[in-house]
Amino acid sequence: MDGLLKDRLLEEGERVAGSKRADTIEFIANNDSSSTLRFSSSRFHQGISVSDASFHIRVTLGRKIGVASTNSIERSALDRCLDEALSIARTTREEPFLLRIPGPCRYSNVSSFYASTARASNEEKAALVSAGFKEGAPSGVLHSGALATSVGEIAVVNSKGLKAYHPYTSAHLSSVASSGDASGSGSFVSNDLTMIDIKGLMRASAETCLKSSSPKEAPPGVYRVLLEPAAVSELVHWLSYTGFGAKGFHDGTSFLSERLGEAVTGEKVAIYDDGLDGGGMAVPFDFEGAPKRRLSLIDRGVAAGVAYDSLTASSVGGESTGHGPFPGDNEGPFPEHLFMEGGDAAASGMLSLLGEGILVKSFHYVNGLLNPRESLMTGMTRHGTFLVRGGAVKCALRPMRFTENILEAFRRIESVSRETAVYPNGSFPLGSVSVPYILINGFSFTS
Amino acid sequence: MKGLFVSVLARLKRLGADYADIRHERITTESLLSLDGEVEGFSTDTSAGVGIRVLYKGAWGFAATNAVNEALAMKAAEEALAIAKTFSSVNTDKVRLSETEPFVECYSTPYKIDPFNVPPEKKISLIAGVTGAALKEKGISSAEAFLEFSKAEKEFCSTEGAIIAQTILTSGGGYHVIAGDGNDAQVRSYPDGHHGLFATRGYELIDELDFMGNLPRVLDEARSLVSARECPSGARDIIIDGPQLALQIHESCGHPAELDRVLGAELGFAGGSFLTIDKLGSFKYGSPVVNIYADPNEPGGAGSYRYDDEGVRAQRVDLVRGGVFTGYLTSRETAPSIGGSSNGSMRGEGWGGLPIIRMSNICIEPGNGTLVDLIADTRDGLLMSVNRSWSIDDKRLNFQFGTEMAWEIRNGKLGQPFRNPVYYGTTPAFWASCDAVCGKDDWRIWGLNSCAKGEPMQVSHVGHGASPARFRSVQVGVGKI
Incomplete structure (x- = not known):
C-alpha cells in the first residue's frame, strides 16, 4: 500500500486555504489505499487494490457557497478545483444564512493507525483466509466473503486557521459459510488487522451453518425474539439514516421530528454517537475539522438529539455537533460512530431468558423507508434463524420477513446484553456501529 | 493514453x-x-x-x-x-x-x-x-x-x-x-x-x-x-405504474439474472439467485404476457453503452420470453459455464471499479392498450405509484415494496387515495399473476443512478423500460401491524 502524504496534504491545504480568494476557504483531503480480497465457495475470485484520493474545496463569498472536488493532488488540478468552486459561488444564489465554519480546534488524541495493518501484504492476508477455509472443509462447508484493509489519511485546513490531520488503518472481515440452503456468517471490523480472529470467525460461521440445516417453516406472527448484534446493527444503522440526521429532523420526515424530550422507546434503550470512543472506529474530527464529541440520540428511552454539520447548523442558527460529511454530500449529516449501550444481562444467558421464541443471527436487506416517521422497517432474517423452546435452540427456521415499528419494538425490550460487537457503518472506513444482544417481547414477522 | x-x-x-x-x-x-x-x-x-x-x-x-x-x-x-x-x-x-x-x-x-x-x-x-x-x-x-x-x-x-x-x-x-x-x-x-x-x-x-x-x-x-386513509390489507388486484414496475424488474429479474450471482460471486455479500442454471430455458418465471430483455443499445437508457468494460460489444438478450426464463447477463468468465460467450454485461464504477456483471437496461416489452384502458378493465383493485421502500431476500424471491401512493379502483374508475401502501409476495408467483402490460404509449425508459453491488461497493446507472402492468390477487398492506 502507498505511503502517507501528510506534509504534502497540509502544505497544499495551507496554500489553497490561504489564497485569500474568498471570504472562507476549506480544503478537505482524504487519501486512501485499499485492498480487498474477495472469496467465493472457498476460492479467491476477486483481488482489488485501489489507490485514490479526494480533495474537496468549499468557498464562501458572502452568503454564496461553492463546492468543487477532484481526485488529483497535482497543484494545477487543485488550482482548477479552487477556480471551479469560486465560479460556482459567484454564479449561485445567496443562502438565507451565513455559513459558519470552525476555527482552530484542539483535538483528542485518537489512535487509529496500525503500521502492521498498513504493511500487511496480500500474501499474508490470503494465507489467513486460506486457513479459515479449512475450518469448514471437513464438513463440506464453503466460505464466501471479503477481507478488506485500508490505509489512509484525512487532512482539513481552512482559512480561519483550522488545521487537522489524522492517519488511519482499517480491516474488516466478512465471511459467510454455506452448505446447500444453510448458512452462517461472521464479521469483525477493527483498525488493527491483528485483532481479527479470522480463523475463529470462519469457524463460528461454519458452526452456525451446520446448525442451520434442515430448516422448518414458522408461520408469520408476533414472536419473542433474541436479536444478535449483527441483526441489531442493521436496525440501529437504519434508525440513524431515517431519524438521527438534521435534514430529516427539520423537514419532518424523521421519527424524532418535534419529539425531542419525549419518551420514544423503553428505558432500556440508550443510543449515542461518539467518534472518540475507541470501542468503535474512532476519529478525532469530522470532514469540516469540527472536534468529535459524544452526542446523545436516545437517552434512557427519551429522544435527546440529532446530528448537525456546519451547513445544517448555520441554517437553523445552531451549532455543529461534529458530523460534517464531505462538502457536496447532499444527504446531510448523520451519526457515523453509533453506540447502543449494553445492559446487564450476560449474552450466554439470554437464550434462557428468551425461553420461547426466535433467535435471529442477522438481517438482510433491511429498509427503513416504509414510513420513516413511524420508524417502520422491513427486512429478512439471514444466516441463522432458530426456533427456541425451553431456553434452547430446537430447530433451524427458514428466513422470515419482519415488518415492524422499531421504536415501538424497542419499548418491548426485556433484556440487553453486557457484551457488544462492532460493525462497519457507511462507506467511509472509520464509520462503525456498536450494539448488544437484545431480547424483545413481541416482534412482527409478516411473511 | x-x-x-x-x-x-x-x-x-x-x-x-x-x-x-x-x-x-x-x-x-x-x-x-x-x-x-x-x-x-x-x-x-x-x-x-x-x-x-x-x-x-x-x-x-x-x-x-x-x-x-x-x-x-x-x-x-x-x-x-x-x-x-x-x-x-x-x-x-x-x-x-x-x-x-x-x-x-x-x-x-x-x-x-x-x-x-x-x-x-x-x-x-x-x-x-x-x-x-x-x-x-x-x-x-x-x-x-x-x-x-x-x-x-x-x-x-x-x-x-x-x-x-x-x-x-x-x-x-x-x-x-x-x-x-x-x-x-x-x-x-x-x-x-x-x-x-x-x-x-x-x-x-x-x-x-x-x-x-x-x-x-x-x-x-x-x-x-x-x-388519506391507510391502504387496506388483503389480497387485491393491483396495477403498478411504470416507475415502480421498473424497480420490481430491477430487484426480482435483473439481479437474479446476473450470472456471477448465480455462480456464487456475491454469496458473501448481496447473496445468490433463485434462477439457477438448471432452470435456464424451462423455468416458468411468469405468465405468458411477461417478456423481459436486457439491451445496452436501448436509446437513452441510463445503462446504455456500445461496449462493456471487457471490450465486448453490447447485445440484446431475452431474459424472459413468453413467461419462460431464457437468459442471463454474462461476462467472458461466466459465459462458458452455460456454454456461451459473453453478452457484454461487465461494467466497473469508474476507473477504480473492478468490472462485474451489471444490469444495463432491463426492460419489459410493452403489451397492449393504455393505462386508462387497464383501469377501466379492473373491477376492484388498486393503482400503486412510485417506489418508497424496497426489500428482497438474498435469493431474490421474497420481496416487499412500499409505494408513495395508491388509489382505489372501483368498477373501472379511480377512487380515493390511500397512504402508506405496501405489497409483497414471491417472485415467480407474482409474475405469474401478471395478466396485462400496457402498450407503447405508456412505456418509457426509467433510469436509476444508485444500483449497488460488489465489494468494495460499486454504484451503477441502470435503465428499465416499463409500462404499467396488472397483477391479480397480490397481498397488500402489511405496513401496519
Whole structure:
C-alpha cells in the first residue's frame, strides 16, 4: 500500500486555504489505499487494490457557497478545483444564512493507525483466509466473503486557521459459510488487522451453518425474539439514516421530528454517537475539522438529539455537533460512530431468558423507508434463524420477513446484553456501529 | 493514453500475464440541489485514473490508481499481477475466458444539448423555481429538487488488441415535495422517487420532463395523502405504474439474472439467485404476457453503452420470453459455464471499479392498450405509484415494496387515495399473476443512478423500460401491524 502524504496534504491545504480568494476557504483531503480480497465457495475470485484520493474545496463569498472536488493532488488540478468552486459561488444564489465554519480546534488524541495493518501484504492476508477455509472443509462447508484493509489519511485546513490531520488503518472481515440452503456468517471490523480472529470467525460461521440445516417453516406472527448484534446493527444503522440526521429532523420526515424530550422507546434503550470512543472506529474530527464529541440520540428511552454539520447548523442558527460529511454530500449529516449501550444481562444467558421464541443471527436487506416517521422497517432474517423452546435452540427456521415499528419494538425490550460487537457503518472506513444482544417481547414477522 | 497503455500491456505480457486489459476513465460530474426555494448544493467533481486487470494462470488481479503517469500505472500493473499470482497459487480451479473480437472503435452516446454548456443560472432557476413555488402552497412543508450531469470518457485496451474509446453522457434529476400536518409527513416525487430519473441523454431530457408543468398534480397528490386513509390489507388486484414496475424488474429479474450471482460471486455479500442454471430455458418465471430483455443499445437508457468494460460489444438478450426464463447477463468468465460467450454485461464504477456483471437496461416489452384502458378493465383493485421502500431476500424471491401512493379502483374508475401502501409476495408467483402490460404509449425508459453491488461497493446507472402492468390477487398492506 502507498505511503502517507501528510506534509504534502497540509502544505497544499495551507496554500489553497490561504489564497485569500474568498471570504472562507476549506480544503478537505482524504487519501486512501485499499485492498480487498474477495472469496467465493472457498476460492479467491476477486483481488482489488485501489489507490485514490479526494480533495474537496468549499468557498464562501458572502452568503454564496461553492463546492468543487477532484481526485488529483497535482497543484494545477487543485488550482482548477479552487477556480471551479469560486465560479460556482459567484454564479449561485445567496443562502438565507451565513455559513459558519470552525476555527482552530484542539483535538483528542485518537489512535487509529496500525503500521502492521498498513504493511500487511496480500500474501499474508490470503494465507489467513486460506486457513479459515479449512475450518469448514471437513464438513463440506464453503466460505464466501471479503477481507478488506485500508490505509489512509484525512487532512482539513481552512482559512480561519483550522488545521487537522489524522492517519488511519482499517480491516474488516466478512465471511459467510454455506452448505446447500444453510448458512452462517461472521464479521469483525477493527483498525488493527491483528485483532481479527479470522480463523475463529470462519469457524463460528461454519458452526452456525451446520446448525442451520434442515430448516422448518414458522408461520408469520408476533414472536419473542433474541436479536444478535449483527441483526441489531442493521436496525440501529437504519434508525440513524431515517431519524438521527438534521435534514430529516427539520423537514419532518424523521421519527424524532418535534419529539425531542419525549419518551420514544423503553428505558432500556440508550443510543449515542461518539467518534472518540475507541470501542468503535474512532476519529478525532469530522470532514469540516469540527472536534468529535459524544452526542446523545436516545437517552434512557427519551429522544435527546440529532446530528448537525456546519451547513445544517448555520441554517437553523445552531451549532455543529461534529458530523460534517464531505462538502457536496447532499444527504446531510448523520451519526457515523453509533453506540447502543449494553445492559446487564450476560449474552450466554439470554437464550434462557428468551425461553420461547426466535433467535435471529442477522438481517438482510433491511429498509427503513416504509414510513420513516413511524420508524417502520422491513427486512429478512439471514444466516441463522432458530426456533427456541425451553431456553434452547430446537430447530433451524427458514428466513422470515419482519415488518415492524422499531421504536415501538424497542419499548418491548426485556433484556440487553453486557457484551457488544462492532460493525462497519457507511462507506467511509472509520464509520462503525456498536450494539448488544437484545431480547424483545413481541416482534412482527409478516411473511 | 494509447502509448501508456501499450507500454503497460507489453510489460505485463513480458512478466507472464496470460491476459490483461487497462481502462482509463475521466468522469466529470455536476450536481445541483435546491431546498425550499434556496440553492442548498452546487458542486462539481472530477475523477480520473486507470484500472488494470490481469489474468495469470487462471486467476485475476486488479489494481487501480488515481495517479495517471507511466511509473505509477506500471506499479499498479505489477500489483495486479502480484495479486493474480497469489490467487493462482491458492486456487485449484482456473478462470477460462470466452472468445471476443478485439474491437477498435470510438463511440459516444447521442445527445442534443450538452448539459455542461447550459448556463448554471438556467439550472438554478429551474430547481429553485420548483421548490420555491411548492413551498408557497398550503400544506407543503418542504420541497427538494435536484439535477445531476456526468460525462465519463473511457479508453480501453487489451492484450488481445481491442482499442475502444467511449464517452457516456448522462443527465438526471427530479424533485419531491413533503406535505405534513405535524403528525405525519407524506412524500410525493416526480418523475420518480429517491434520486429521480437518469438517462444517457443531454439537457433535452430535463426540458422534456417539464418539472413545473407537473408540479400542480404532484402538490395535489402530496396534500391528499395527509388526509388519506391507510391502504387496506388483503389480497387485491393491483396495477403498478411504470416507475415502480421498473424497480420490481430491477430487484426480482435483473439481479437474479446476473450470472456471477448465480455462480456464487456475491454469496458473501448481496447473496445468490433463485434462477439457477438448471432452470435456464424451462423455468416458468411468469405468465405468458411477461417478456423481459436486457439491451445496452436501448436509446437513452441510463445503462446504455456500445461496449462493456471487457471490450465486448453490447447485445440484446431475452431474459424472459413468453413467461419462460431464457437468459442471463454474462461476462467472458461466466459465459462458458452455460456454454456461451459473453453478452457484454461487465461494467466497473469508474476507473477504480473492478468490472462485474451489471444490469444495463432491463426492460419489459410493452403489451397492449393504455393505462386508462387497464383501469377501466379492473373491477376492484388498486393503482400503486412510485417506489418508497424496497426489500428482497438474498435469493431474490421474497420481496416487499412500499409505494408513495395508491388509489382505489372501483368498477373501472379511480377512487380515493390511500397512504402508506405496501405489497409483497414471491417472485415467480407474482409474475405469474401478471395478466396485462400496457402498450407503447405508456412505456418509457426509467433510469436509476444508485444500483449497488460488489465489494468494495460499486454504484451503477441502470435503465428499465416499463409500462404499467396488472397483477391479480397480490397481498397488500402489511405496513401496519
